[in-house]
Amino acid sequence: MPDTVWPGRADGVRQGGAVRRAGDPDGWWDAVYRDVPLTTQWDDGAYSGDAPGRVPSSSSSMxxxxxxxxxxxxxxxxxxxxxxxxxxxxxxxxxxxxxxxxxxxxxxxxxxxxxxxxxxxxxxxxxxxxxxxxxxxxxxxxxxxxxxxxxxxxxxxxxxxxxxxxxxxxxxxxxxxxxxxxxxxxxxxxxxxxxxxxxxxxxxxxRLRGQRSVRPGSRGYLSAPWPADGATSTTSLSPEELGGWVAMFALGVQLPGVFPLVERYPDGSYTLWLHDTAVTSWATADWEPGRTEFAVVQSGPRRLWDEAERAWRWWNANGRPGFERFGLTVGPERCTVWLDAPDRPVPQAG
Structure with a gap:
């Protein structure tokens, strides 16, 4: 291990501050032998501070x-x-x-x-x-x-x-x-x-360095002050249902070129933003405690909330399968994700 590491957690997110072998040898040895991932480089080597940097770029896996x-x-x-x-x-x-x-x-x-x-x-x-x-x-x-x-x-x-x-x-x-x-x-x-x-x-x-994504901020999608040209509606599907790791995977394989961001507020509520990588479409869904209906706004040629809701309902209708029911086939031109068998490709929106 290098002499400076940033210990993470077993769930793979939220790295802590730097632990340096020279200044804290006991803490360094403890970090090295715990079953957690250790970030060893930030921002392709451009950062060396104590707090976590912007983008982790190398690590020792859990x-x-x-x-x-x-x-x-x-x-x-x-x-x-x-x-x-x-x-x-x-x-x-x-x-x-x-x-x-x-x-x-x-x-x-x-x-x-x-x-x-x-x-x-x-x-x-x-x-x-x-x-x-x-x-x-x-x-x-x-x-x-x-x-x-x-x-x-x-x-x-x-x-x-x-x-x-x-x-x-x-x-x-x-x-x-x-x-x-x-x-x-x-x-x-x-x-x-x-x-x-x-x-x-x-x-x-x-992510493999050559496959990293550049993701614009949410406000960069708006053509005018909020809600810009967005169409408003409501949904009974809670944004909370879209946030688990398996649910994100199941939605992601159906929603090519779509990524989420979350904007949180002091009262515990939040806005789930959906964006397309082509920067043509966006959607928001507002989660508030105790509500059963949630406000939705969406704009662009792709109705991203509608796509996400259909993707979630497909996953739910198939018994909310975990990773072990999904498979992948790789050929010279494309990769295909399937459920249970190669002749059952996962549907894709967009």
């Missing part, structure tokens, strides 16, 4: 999550593994210990992070192939691999990972839609060049 993903990867000895996202190097060290360093290739986009990890790995007696580059491209010179493991989340699985994994091999990656919610998917590569499999658990990872 040990329980690391071990569960390694179990899903099903390595027993001798497999050749491509890891996307070196980070601190700890996960690469675990793989090298099990499989031998020569069988592990790890790719890191940040040169300084990669160099520090390479140094730590060498001190621990490991020498996996360490590559500085865009993990989205994988590592063609080392292909084919038996396994591909991503330690960052994606909203589209790069086809290069499938191409560089042999038929019968596995691709394990955290996947989540633009809207939110995320799960670890286990894909088996097929002879026809596609990969398909089910989600095995929930997750909350930092």
């Amino acid at each position: 040990p329980g999550m690391v071990f569960s993903m390694l179990a899903v990867l099903e390595v027993t000895g001798g497999e050749r593994v491509l890891e996307i996202g070196t980070g601190t190097g700890w996960n690469a060290a675990l793989l090298a210990h099990r499989l031998d360093s020569a069988n592990v290739t790890t790719v890191e986009v940040d040169a300084a992070t990669a160099a520090a990890a390479r140094h730590r790995l060498a001190r621990a007696g490991y020498a996996p192939v360490t590559v500085v580059g865009d993990g989205e491209r994988g590592h063609p010179p080392g292909a084919p691999f038996d396994r591909v493991l991503a330690t960052c989340s994606v909203r589209r699985v790069p086809y290069a990972w499938v191409e560089q994994c042999r038929p019968g091999g596995l691709v394990v990656a955290p996947w989540g839609p633009e809207y939110g919610g995320e799960g670890v998917v286990k894909l088996t590569v097929r002879q026809d060049g596609t990969a398909s499999g089910t989600f095995v658990r929930s997750s909350a990872f930092m």
Whole structure:
């Protein structure tokens, strides 16, 4: 671990302040050995203060999550593994210990992070192939691999990972839609060049750097003072129903290019904003304690609240399925999310 870490929580959000090995060695050791994620870099290395920065950009994942993903990867000895996202190097060290360093290739986009990890790995007696580059491209010179493991989340699985994994091999990656919610998917590569499999658990990872989104603020969507050109209505569907991690995932796979923001008020009420990434449409729903009807305003070619309500009702009608009932198929041109079987694609709005 680096000498400065920002401990998080087991739910993967709300990092705390910096814990520095030099100033608080006992606190640092305690943080390193707790089952929580540790942010190790903010804002691509541009920030080094004590409070959390703006965007977490590198971390050491929660040990329980690391071990569960390694179990899903099903390595027993001798497999050749491509890891996307070196980070601190700890996960690469675990793989090298099990499989031998020569069988592990790890790719890191940040040169300084990669160099520090390479140094730590060498001190621990490991020498996996360490590559500085865009993990989205994988590592063609080392292909084919038996396994591909991503330690960052994606909203589209790069086809290069499938191409560089042999038929019968596995691709394990955290996947989540633009809207939110995320799960670890286990894909088996097929002879026809596609990969398909089910989600095995929930997750909350930092996004692959090349797939980060730039999200405008809510007010940037308004063409005039509130409520601008928005059409008003009411709904009996509480915005609270749209906020759980699984619900966000189920909505997100149906609402391409849509993301939420929440504006909270001192009395405990809040406004749920829905935006499209094309910056053409928006919607709001106001939650207040004790109410059974909620005010809605929406504008643009996409009626985003109507879409979200239909998506929620589809999820509810199917028994509110968890991650384990969803699956993903990846081909050269597209990724398809399905429910229970590949021939049951999840419907999409927009």
